[in-house]
Amino acid sequence: MKGLTIRISRFDPENDETAHLETYTVNVNDGARVLHVLHAIHDTLDPSLSFRYSCASGQCGSCAVHVNGEPVLACLEEAKDGMTIEPIHLPVKKDLIVDLLPTLEAIAFLLPVEDSVLPKKSEIDAIKPLKDCIECLACVSVCPAVDVTKFLGPTAMRQQMRLALDPRDSGDRIADAVRDGLFTCTSCQACWKVCPKNIEIPGKAIEKLRAQANTRGFTLPRHLEVAALVKATGRSVPWTTETFLEKVPDVIEPYGPVKATVGFFVGCMYNLRQVQSALDAMEVLRRNGIRVIIPKEQVCCGSPLIRTGQLAIIETLKKQNIETFQSRGIDTVLTMCAGCGTTLKNDYKTPFKVIDINELLTQYGLEPPARLSIKATYHDPCHLMRGQGIRDQPRELIRQVVDLVEMPSICCGSGGGVRSGNPEEAAALGSRRGKEIKKTGVDIVISSCPFCEFHITEHTDKPVKNITTVLLEGYKEKDRQKGTPPVT
Amino acid sequence: MMLTDDVVDCHVVDCHVLVTGSGGEGIRAVIESSQYGDTVLVSKTIVGKGGCTTIAEGGYNAVMREAGA
Ligand code: SF4
Ligand code: SF4
Ligand code: FES
Numbered sequence: 001m002k003g004l005t006i007r008i009s010r011f012d013p014e015n016d017e018t019a020h021l022e023t024y025t026v027n028v029n030d031g032a033r034v035l036h037v038l039h040a041i042h043d044t045l046d047p048s049l050s051f052r053y054s055c056a057s058g059q060c061g062s063c064a065v066h067v068n069g070e071p072v073l074a075c076l077e078e079a080k081d082g083m084t085i086e087p088i089h090l091p092v093k094k095d096l097i098v099d100l101l102p103t104l105e106a107i108a109f110l111l112p113v114e115d116s117v118l119p120k121k122s123e124i125d126a127i128k129p130l131k132d133c134i135e136c137l138a139c140v141s142v143c144p145a146v147d148v149t150k151f152l153g154p155t156a157m158r159q160q161m162r163l164a165l166d167p168r169d170s171g172d173r174i175a176d177a178v179r180d181g182l183f184t185c186t187s188c189q190a191c192w193k194v195c196p197k198n199i200e201i202p203g204k205a206i207e208k209l210r211a212q213a214n215t216r217g218f219t220l221p222r223h224l225e226v227a228a229l230v231k232a233t234g235r236s237v238p239w240t241t242e243t244f245l246e247k248v249p250d251v252i253e254p255y256g257p258v259k260a261t262v263g264f265f266v267g268c269m270y271n272l273r274q275v276q277s278a279l280d281a282m283e284v285l286r287r288n289g290i291r292v293i294i295p296k297e298q299v300c301c302g303s304p305l306i307r308t309g310q311l312a313i314i315e316t317l318k319k320q321n322i323e324t325f326q327s328r329g330i331d332t333v334l335t336m337c338a339g340c341g342t343t344l345k346n347d348y349k350t351p352f353k354v355i356d357i358n359e360l361l362t363q364y365g366l367e368p369p370a371r372l373s374i375k376a377t378y379h380d381p382c383h384l385m386r387g388q389g390i391r392d393q394p395r396e397l398i399r400q401v402v403d404l405v406e407m408p409s410i411c412c413g414s415g416g417g418v419r420s421g422n423p424e425e426a427a428a429l430g431s432r433r434g435k436e437i438k439k440t441g442v443d444i445v446i447s448s449c450p451f452c453e454f455h456i457t458e459h460t461d462k463p464v465k466n467i468t469t470v471l472l473e474g475y476k477e478k479d480r481q482k483g484t485p486p487v488t
Numbered sequence: 489m490m491l492t493d494d495v496v497d498c499h500v501v502d503c504h505v506l507v508t509g510s511g512g513e514g515i516r517a518v519i520e521s522s523q524y525g526d527t528v529l530v531s532k533t534i535v536g537k538g539g540c541t542t543i544a545e546g547g548y549n550a551v552m553r554e555a556g557a
Contacts, residue, residue: 054533059543062533100534135537 001027004079006037008049009086010095019092021084034074034085035063038096051096058196061134064088064141065096069408071138071194088141103140106152106180107159108171116168123167129204130162132197139191139201144411145418148428151181154191154201161205164212177209178218184425187307187416189386203346210309220421223308231313234299234320237272244271244278245296252282252292259289259364262355263330265321265344267337268300269450277450277466281336281357284468287367287475290360292334295324303343308417318348326351334360336468338449339415342387356384357468358393358448369401369474370481374443376402376470379433379456380409381449394448394467401474405440414455426455434459446470503528511539512548 003025011019026040035053042049053063056075063074066086074085090098119127139154140146146153157177164173185206192200199205213219219227230236244266270278285292302317321344325333333350335341336357344354355363378398384390398404413419413429437445437460445464447453457464504525507517514529521527531538541548 052533054538055540055543057543060533060537062537104534 002030002032002081003027004032004037004081004083006079006082007084008038008041008096009084010049011087011092012048012094019086028079032079034065034067034072034077034079034083037079038074038085049096050094059134061136064136064138066141071136071141073136073138073196076196088137089147090137090141100135100137103137103153103156104135106156107135108156108163108173108176110163110166110169111171113168113170119167123165126165127162130158130165130199133158133199134197136196138194138196142190142194144186144188144190144413144429145181145184145425148413148432149181149184149422149425151184154185154206156180157182157185157209158199158201158205161209164209174209174212174216174218178213182206182209182213182218183220183308183421184418185416186382186411186413186418186426186429188382188411190382190411193386207306207309210307211311212309214309214311219308219310220417222420223304223310223417226304226308226417226420227310227312230300230302230305230317234317235268235272236300236304237268239272241272241275244275245294245298247275247279248282248294250294250296252286252294254286254289254291256287256289258291260332260360261291261293261330262332262334262360263293263295263325263328263352264334265298265301265325265337265340265354266294267335267340267450268304269339269454270337274450274453274466277453277469278336280466280472281468284361284471284475285357288361288364290334290364293328293330295328295330297324301340301343302347303339304417306343306347307415308421322348322350336448336466337451338381338384338387339451342383345388356388356390356393356448358384358390358397361471362393362396366397366400366471367475368478369471370478371400372402372470372474372477374402375405375441376444376446377405377407377437377440377442379407379412379437379445379447379452379464381447381452382411382415384448385409394446397467397471398446401470402444402446405442407436407440410436412452412455412459414451419451419455427459430455430459437462444470501528502526506530509539510535510537512541514539 005025007021007023009019010022024041028036028040038051054060058073058076064071065074067083071088087096087098092098133155143154145151160173160177163169187202189202226236266278299317299320302314332353332355334355341356412433413426419426433456445462446467448467453464505521505527507514507529510531518527518529
């Protein structure tokens with residue numbers, strides 16, 4: 001037995017205006033789950049505590065709650081001292097019980113075809129990764145698109161794709177998915193990272209539905225324009241000024257001894273829109289012993305097309321990028337755009353290793369910058385934190401140069417083609433981010449993704465800077481303190 | 489049939505038959521008994537989510553002959 005002190009969100013609609021946290025201390029067995037704690041409180045301290053459960057074994061999806069802000073199944077999650085248990089983000093009926101019914105009813109049923117035949121083995125295999133949903137709605141609880149649009153949610157899309165693959169179903173799943181908000185998904189990956197059944201909804205349902213929607217003429221006009229631009233120019237951003245690739249030599253040698261050699265994949269945004277950020281990154285790499293090879297024939301990674309279901313020229317882009325780096329004998333390709341990084345790592349099969357700049361700089365050890373007397377917050381790019389699992393490395397770098405004030409990690413709304421295709425949704429999510437930034441009281445916002453940096457700038461009055469720009473400022477300050485003339 | 493997911497209101501309901509549990513067995517019992525009188529089903533979770541039926545992976549026990557009942 002052990003004693004645990006935990007906090008639980010309590011709300012009784014008959015007496016309370018808003019929910020409040022109450023603290024309880026209970027004894028439970030070692031290895032107890034969150035559900036055991038709820039039972040212990042209910043049975044020994046407060047019989048009015050309300051929560052929902054049924055199977056107690058992770059199979060019915062009745063018991064999802066937030067523990068320390070993350071959705072989990074109460075019956076599977078181990079109880080820890082000091083945790084906070086709250087309802088998932090759906091309308092609360094009482095304490096931890098939320099109104100599941102409207103969202104469950106939005107999950108489509110199979111509409112049988114006449115004279116149906118059993119699915120073939122290949123069809124069953126295709127359906128398999130989508131069929132294990134226990135309808136716990138953890139995914140809905142974290143979906144940013146659900147919060148600001150009429151999107152029916154991740155698991156509703158999962159079910160549409162599952163049915164679209166089933167020969168026994170007669171529904172028009174693609175048209176229904178488009179109607180229910182298929183193009184509002186920001187591709188933030190939050191849903192499947194919390195899914196207790198690990199169902200990869202963005203890649204295996206939403207992108208697949210979007211690809212089928214593309215063949216049916218449902219692709220949004222703005223997304224078609226981007227595809228046409230990539231087809232014509234190899235880039236997803238229009239040419240305006242001198243590009244990064246035009247400005248830099250083919251090889252950038254470090255100032256000191258070479259610790260590592262990498263090929264640099266710049267990506268459309270840093271090549272064409274935020275050129276200075278990429279130049280700052282090169283300077284930081286020079287100071288840290290990284291030799292950078294920059295093949296000029298590289299093109300768009302294809303991410304803006306893959307996320308919006310436009311797959312026609314993807315194989316051509318992949319082939320060109322892979323050959324470009326491979327032909328130079330490069331064994332490690334460096335990315336600094338979170339979107340390109342996640343695409344090269346997860347959508348390509350590369351004969352070389354792909355590494356993000358935050359990984360690289362922490363791996364080889366950073367020349368210490370001077371400390372800047374400012375406070376900063378860090379925005380986790382979805383495609384870095386969830387797409388590549390990189391959460392600690394940027395923080396490790398930032399803490400060396402400024403004081404870091406944390407804020408909750410939520411999508412800024414710029415991904416998945418939402419900024420171009422659904423600007424109102426993107427603005428609603430962006431302004432939500434702006435409010436979180438304001439709460440932190442910081443001087444600057446740091447991120448590590450050109451899309452996030454560009455989008456968040458419109459929703460905060462604080463400067464939004466790339467992580468390498470801030471490191472470079474730390475180096476310049478160091479040089480100034482030492483009296484070393486700045487390198488130009 | 490009236491379906492509620494009401495966790496708040498406490499009210500007294502009269503019925504001829506009270507069924508507890510919303511698995512396949514409970515639901516089948518309710519369908520049958522509701523043809524003969526007022527029936528109430530009580531479930532600890534949303535009907536369709538609870539019970540063993542929804543989580544049974546293809547195996548069911550059922551009475552096939554009168555004598556087995
Ligand atoms: S990827 Fe993000 S926006 Fe898209 S369905 Fe999942 S949680 Fe929602
Ligand atoms: S997809 Fe996963 S998280 Fe969403 S309802 Fe189903 S099991 Fe739960
Ligand atoms: S109680 Fe059934 S999944 Fe937790």
